[in-house]
Amino acid sequence: MPGAATRTLGVVTEHREIDEILQRAADGGRITPEEALLLYTDAPFHALGSAADAVRRRRYPDGIVTYIIERNINYTNVCLTACKFCAFYRAPKHAEGWVRSLDDILARCAETVELGGTQIMFQGGHHPDFGVEYYEEHFAAIKKHYPQLVIHSLGASEIVHMAKISGVSTEEALRRIHAAGLDSLAGAGAEILPARPRTAIAPLKESGERWLEVMEQAHRQGIESTVTMLMGTGETNAERIEHLRMIREVQDRTGGFRSFIPYTYQPENNHLKGRTQATNVEYLRLLAVARLFLDNVPHLQSSWLTTGKDVGQLSLHMGVDDLGSIMLEENVISSAGARHRSNLLQLVWMIRDADRVPAQRDTLYRHLRVHHTPADDPTDERVHSHVSSIALDPGGRTSLDLADAT
Incomplete structure (x- = not known):
């Protein structure tokens, strides 16, 4: 030939x-x-x-695979959108609804800094009372007390919601929360972008086209983002590829998506009840196709939190260059059954055992610490991923330690 x-x-x-x-x-x-x-x-x-x-x-000819230490602060579980795959939300006025105080949120930021975290994700429900002003107040307070933390938070759905509550355009909402301290948008709320499966699982959310339009507005204001995909809620193979096409088209115009992060639907405690799910092989194949198709998106991250550490490690042979995070707190997908946990030492081992070089990164994928040899590895055993609310108790024990003691 x-x-x-x-x-x-x-x-x-x-x-x-x-x-x-x-x-x-x-x-x-x-x-x-x-x-x-x-x-x-x-x-x-x-x-x-x-x-x-x-x-x-x-x-990435250096063979480096990155990870980040971060915290997902869920500020409320009260939500109007009632997505069928979600086990976290509670309707307004539900007895189990809650909102975290600002003092509580700042305490969680303090723990993040203590454990070496560099980024927080600030995510919650579409609360009927939370407009742009709520986020301005909270982001400004976080930046005042912890300027070293990057606020990589929210998604286009929250922007649409807060703009509606405050009676402003999404462009103005983005400008205001960016000025208050938002550094970067997460890919939250992308779910599945094509109309048929999106309407089936999240009928009260904006369309996939509108989600991407808001992301494009953010990119044009200098606010970069990630982009996600929820697999396994009944979408077809063709609709999975259409999701990728819609992303690539926007990325051709803006270049604002840093990474693509697909994850799998978790079947517990939600209306879908696990009737449709994505297999591990489907997930790994999607990662590989994404790396080939999304030629304009720099990074590809796998979700070991939803698929497990074994699949996470296998993903490093399917084009993945980032293994996500040691997430010091996570309450959303864990409420639907994702309870895979790891500590920092295990995550580094997973990368090295796949014949890659582990490195801690920041939000912009800049390398903070490269672990060329085991002698370079981190040693803080307190740094765990948590299906919990508080990472450290006053005695310095982690919530994993507390769970093991009960």
Whole structure:
């Protein structure tokens, strides 16, 4: 075959069309949505992973895989949108609804700093009383007391909601919360972007097109973001690829998405009741196709919190260059059954055992500490991911220690 000696991949498939698409994508060429769907459904698993890993190696030849230490502060579980996959929310005036005080939130920020965290995610429900002013007050207070923390928080859905409550445009809402201290938008609320599956699971949320429009507004104001995808709520394979297409189209215009983060639906305590779920193989294949298709999104992060540490480690051979976070607090997806936990030492080992070089990063994916050898590894055993509210008690024990003691 002419040019075979210069091809990135050393293996070929028995399917000529699939082989050509894989080779082109591995060499840095762009593939179409139709080609991405064919790879997702029909490409041999190992050939697909090899092509995705070739893209990762070309982008990151140093072999570094990153992680971050962060905290997800859930400020309220009161929400108007009643998404069918969510086990966290409570309707307004529900007896189990709550709102965290500002003092409580600042205490959680203090713990984050003490444990070496660099970023907080500030996420909660669409509370009927929380307009732009609420977020301005809270972001300004966090920045005043803990200026070293990056506020990587909210998503387009919260922006739409707060703008409506305050009677302002989403552009103005973005300007105001950015000025108050928001550094970066999370990909929250993307769920699944195509209309049919989105309407089925989140009928009260804005459309996928509107979600992306707000993200584009943020990017044009200099507010970068991540973008997510929720798999396993009944969407088709074609709709999964359409989600990727919609992301790539916006990214072509703005370049504002730092990373793509797919995660899997968790089946407990919600209206969907696990009737549809994504398998681990479906998840790994989606990661690989995303690395090949999203040629304009720099980073690809896997979600070991929803799939488990074993799948998280396998994902590092499917084009992934970031293993997410040691999340010092998480209460949303854990309420739906995601209870995979890790500590910092385990996460570093997962990366190294996959023949990669672990490195702690910041929100912008800059390397803070590269663990070239085991001698460079962190030693603070208090740094755990938590399915809990408080990471440290006054005696310095972690909530894992407290759980083990009961």
